[in-house]
Structure formats: C-alpha cells, structure tokens
Amino acid sequence: MEEKISHKKAPRQSPKTAILDCTLRDGGAMNSSRFSDKTARAVYDACADAGVDYVEVGYKNSRRFFDPSVYGDWRFCDESALRRVFGENPRPIKIAVMADAGKSDYRAAIPRKSESIVSLVRVATYARGLGEALDIVKHAADMGYETSVNLMATSSLSDAELDDAFGLCVESDAGIVYMMDSFGALTPRAFDNVFSRCLAAARGRGKRVGVHIHDNLQLAFANTISAIRGGADIVDGAIAGLGRGAGNCRTEMLAGYFSPRTDIRPILWCAQNEIEPMREKLRWGFAGAYMLTGIFGAHPSKAMEFMRGENGKSLAEFYDELCPL
Amino acid sequence: MEEKISHKKAPRQSPKTAILDCTLRDGGAMNSSRFSDKTARAVYDACADAGVDYVEVGYKNSRRFFDPSVYGDWRFCDESALRRVFGENPRPIKIAVMADAGKSDYRAAIPRKSESIVSLVRVATYARGLGEALDIVKHAADMGYETSVNLMATSSLSDAELDDAFGLCVESDAGIVYMMDSFGALTPRAFDNVFSRCLAAARGRGKRVGVHIHDNLQLAFANTISAIRGGADIVDGAIAGLGRGAGNCRTEMLAGYFSPRTDIRPILWCAQNEIEPMREKLRWGFAGAYMLTGIFGAHPSKAMEFMRGENGKSLAEFYDELCPL
Numbered sequence: 001m002e003e004k005i006s007h008k009k010a011p012r013q014s015p016k017t018a019i020l021d022c023t024l025r026d027g028g029a030m031n032s033s034r035f036s037d038k039t040a041r042a043v044y045d046a047c048a049d050a051g052v053d054y055v056e057v058g059y060k061n062s063r064r065f066f067d068p069s070v071y072g073d074w075r076f077c078d079e080s081a082l083r084r085v086f087g088e089n090p091r092p093i094k095i096a097v098m099a100d101a102g103k104s105d106y107r108a109a110i111p112r113k114s115e116s117i118v119s120l121v122r123v124a125t126y127a128r129g130l131g132e133a134l135d136i137v138k139h140a141a142d143m144g145y146e147t148s149v150n151l152m153a154t155s156s157l158s159d160a161e162l163d164d165a166f167g168l169c170v171e172s173d174a175g176i177v178y179m180m181d182s183f184g185a186l187t188p189r190a191f192d193n194v195f196s197r198c199l200a201a202a203r204g205r206g207k208r209v210g211v212h213i214h215d216n217l218q219l220a221f222a223n224t225i226s227a228i229r230g231g232a233d234i235v236d237g238a239i240a241g242l243g244r245g246a247g248n249c250r251t252e253m254l255a256g257y258f259s260p261r262t263d264i265r266p267i268l269w270c271a272q273n274e275i276e277p278m279r280e281k282l283r284w285g286f287a288g289a290y291m292l293t294g295i296f297g298a299h300p301s302k303a304m305e306f307m308r309g310e311n312g313k314s315l316a317e318f319y320d321e322l323c324p325l
Numbered sequence: 326m327e328e329k330i331s332h333k334k335a336p337r338q339s340p341k342t343a344i345l346d347c348t349l350r351d352g353g354a355m356n357s358s359r360f361s362d363k364t365a366r367a368v369y370d371a372c373a374d375a376g377v378d379y380v381e382v383g384y385k386n387s388r389r390f391f392d393p394s395v396y397g398d399w400r401f402c403d404e405s406a407l408r409r410v411f412g413e414n415p416r417p418i419k420i421a422v423m424a425d426a427g428k429s430d431y432r433a434a435i436p437r438k439s440e441s442i443v444s445l446v447r448v449a450t451y452a453r454g455l456g457e458a459l460d461i462v463k464h465a466a467d468m469g470y471e472t473s474v475n476l477m478a479t480s481s482l483s484d485a486e487l488d489d490a491f492g493l494c495v496e497s498d499a500g501i502v503y504m505m506d507s508f509g510a511l512t513p514r515a516f517d518n519v520f521s522r523c524l525a526a527a528r529g530r531g532k533r534v535g536v537h538i539h540d541n542l543q544l545a546f547a548n549t550i551s552a553i554r555g556g557a558d559i560v561d562g563a564i565a566g567l568g569r570g571a572g573n574c575r576t577e578m579l580a581g582y583f584s585p586r587t588d589i590r591p592i593l594w595c596a597q598n599e600i601e602p603m604r605e606k607l608r609w610g611f612a613g614a615y616m617l618t619g620i621f622g623a624h625p626s627k628a629m630e631f632m633r634g635e636n637g638k639s640l641a642e643f644y645d646e647l648c649p650l
Binding site: 187188189215217218219220221222223225226229250252253256257264265266268269271272286288291292295314315316319320 | 512513514540542543544545546547548550551554575577578581582589590591593594596597611613616617620639640641644645
C-alpha cells in the first residue's frame, strides 16, 4: 500500500479504504444539530465533489429525548428534511445517518429503504447497550439498508470486554463493525490492540471494519492512517475536524492522503467558507483540557465544562481533579 | 516498553528516552527570539520541575546575520544573557543552544565549556551545509560540550541522499545524530524510512539518535511516539507546541506520555500562563495552509506568507499554487 502523501511523486496508488464524512452528524454535538440547509448542502456537495464515499448527515434520534425547540432537523433526519436539502440524492455519494441506542424510536424513524434516500444506517452504542443496538441494526437491515454497529468508548474496555463486544457485533446483522475512540484516549499501541481485536473478530465473518477517532491526543489522523495500513474498510473524517470536543480526524487530511482518488480542493473550500466561520462560537478542536480528558480516558463533557470557565480553575487544577490519586 | 498514557493503570514504566524542550529556540522563529527574561526563566523552571532532561534556550547565531535591533538575546545566547536569567544553572536540567550552519560565528560564540553554563551544542543544517555544520560540531566537541548534528528537511531527501548525509554525521564528532522533519511532511511510513536509516547509520558507531518533528500534518506526537518505541535516545518537544509555522510536538504531550518519570503539571501551568497568551500575536500552530505545505513538502514560509492574507487567496487557490501539475 502506497502512503506517501506528497504529490511530487505522482502517479501513486490510493488506498482502497472508503471514507465517511461525519461533519454534520458529529458536529451536531457542538450545535445541537442546528446546521442551516445551506451548510448541510455545502458539506454534501463538497464530499461528493471530493470523491468521499459516504456523507453522514445527522442522527435518527427521537423527539422524546431531544426537544425539537432546542435541536435542529439533523438530530432527527426525517425523510422530508433530507429530501428538502438533498433531493433524491443525485450525486455519486451514499447518505448515512446514525441512531443512538436508547435514544431512537427506530421502528418509526427508519422506513423501508425504498422510501428513503439513506443508504447506510449506523448504530452507536456503549458496550452495555449492545443488545438494543443490535435490535436497531436488525430492523435497519430488515428494511434494506447497509448497516453498521459502532462501539463507542473502546478505550475504557478491558481486552475481555472488547472481545465479548466485538464477538456479539460480528454475530449480528451489521455489515460493518466500527471501533470508536470516543474519548480520543488511545495511544498508538493501545489503538493497535483495539483495532486488531476488532479486525480479528470481523475477518472470516464477512464483516467490514471501520474506525472513528477523536483528536484529544492529536493522534486522530495517525491512528486512522494506522487503521488504513492495517486493512480498515472504512474510516471517518469531519471537515475541519468538526465534532464533539477535540473533534475528529480531518476529512481534508484523508482527502490529501487518498489523492489522487480524492480531490482535496472542495473540502478545503467548504472548510474555509462553511465550517471555520463557526469555530469561534462552537469551539471544537484540540485544547489542553481535551488533552487531559484524553490522557485520563474521561468523557470530554468534563473538559467542555472546564472550558466554559465557570469555576475559574487552571489547567493544572483540572488535571488534579481528573487524577484519581 | 510500556506506552499506555492512561494513569488508571499505575504503576507503569516510563520510556528511557530523553526529552529536550526547544520552546525558546524554535519559538524564536515566530518572535525573532524576543522572549522576556520572565518567560525564559518560566520555561526553564517548568522544564526542570517537570523532569525534562534538556532545555534549549536559543540560538548561537551571529549578529552579522541577525540585526540585534530586530532580534532578541535568545538569537545569540551570549553567556552574559544566559547567566542573567539562569545564573549558574542551579536546577537538575541541562541547557542546550543551537548554532545554524552558515549563520554562526561559532569560534567566537562558543567558548570553552568551563566558561559556559551550556551543556549541549546542537548544530542545524541542510544536507548541503553539512561540511560547515560538522566543523562547528568539531569546535564544540573540542571545547568540551555534548554535541549534536541536526539534519533538517529530511522529507526532501532521497534515500541515497539520506544515507550519504547520515553516513557523514556518524563519522563526525557529534554525540547525537538528529533527523528533523522541518516541513512536517513525513507520513508514518515515510517517517519510518527516514528514522530507520538514521538509526541504522548511528547504531554501532556509539551515536545517540534524536528526532524533531513539526506538526503540519498533525503527526508530530504520533511520529515522535513511533521514534520512542523504535529506540530514539532523545526527542524534542515545545510547550504548547510553540515553534515555526505549525509548531512542534507538545512537551506537555511528552510529559504525559512519560509519566510518572515526568510531571505534566508545571508544563500545563507554563503553557497556560506564559505561552498561550502569545498565540494571538505569534499565530503558530496547525492551520490549513501549514497542512498544505506539509502535503507538498514545502517550506512553511509559503504558508506564513499566505496567512498574512496579503493576496486574498483562498486555501484552494493556495493548493493550486503549490501543486506542481
């Protein structure tokens, strides 16, 4: 596999791994999924223009859990909203949505594939919610979609827990088994351990393997490259890294890395004109407090609270607060 | 080698690799080496408190090349300036300085070790300047210092050029041979290639091996970890990543990674109180334009010019300008 990112030595062979852009879905954690139609369409068009394989446009979650006076259309992804912005999906890109285990009225929210412009339904879950997650996966598969089960917070699981969880995932109807580093806490060696366990479980069972990495330790791109080199079938990115807390691996990095199969220019345009203007308000991306939750494998919500500065603590004091000693 | 960064599973064994903090030296590229005495002392103290092994406080360059009405004391590192701030170096940390090949009056600037509080003289050079660089190394070694030769812009060299350059380095008086990724252009595989060639040349010749990585592709920490796992003897960091362009691997990341041998708290304090307040003015750190010079293996000065915005170009236009096609 050729992986030199430089364009000086063209032609090169691009990795075959698929790219999924989750800007509108994971970014929804920072703005309550309140993207304008213009921004949503711009992300979709940029990804299609760039040659990205999937664009995940939001959640299929329930208004029972998310007040629609607070959360925008991309928290629910009704077909009417999808068609308003993306029409009948005329571009050569697949649309994905995510249902959260425990937060989705999935039987009502996920219609037959013939009635939807969605191609892939992803189901995110902690290990403890895997039972319901796989019920959602089964429903989506029965309705005719590509499906994935996305195991969150893998950094917090023991090897035995990882093997148990991945074992359940590969016996399910999911076509893709994803390992998520939700806390951005996996150093390269720890990443290799989780990824190799996921891969070992999925191989031979006909499952694809995906990875989704947060950037708390500034390792999102590096661990994603490691997955690509190690045989991942699909990897996640977000434009300008937009996502919860420290954010995700950047889609523009992946588009550069996968060149010439992909074109970085449309992603650069979208990052500069649609996403970066939101940074001052939404404040995603690497920061010292996110680094510390990454070091301790803690949920980024603690860092987000610290960064609101309501308690006036220093970073060193925040460290002491996280430290179990 | 244990490398899990999490503190949940203490006790752990820290890597034995030495850490060199180059905040005051590499950061000098962004402020003409005009750090206040207070900031310089704060960096020195934070590094000493944290258990960092070396603190590089500036350049040993010549006033013939750098106008002292423009450049501060840390571009020249006269013994009088060093002693004004660091006294006789009372803390358990070694002081380093860097001479640039072609820009240093090294015979005048580097006195006998007995007259200096400096322990390590590093000499930075492009491959084409290696002859003079090794003359400086010889002088510094003759004067009694630890020495290193730091090969810059390794991403721009062919395998044969790398082998030739490292071959000359290991035959020299330098105690440490450093590979620098000055342009932050090395993907993990390309990094492995350069690092392994450096290591292969140095092993058996009694030389230590060092790495210094810029963060244009957000791979500085990842490639530095790779070097640590691969047997590097010394690695560079900078507090809050302060350094030219996209900046360096963060010392706080290294201090977290090397815990419990190192204590991250003093570095966090210094980052928050001394370094981050300079960010708005100095504008170092990852940005799309630095990513693009990294992708193309170009000098970051092109990105710095772009970011001054004098020409009003978009990032996509900057990409086209860099693209050789």
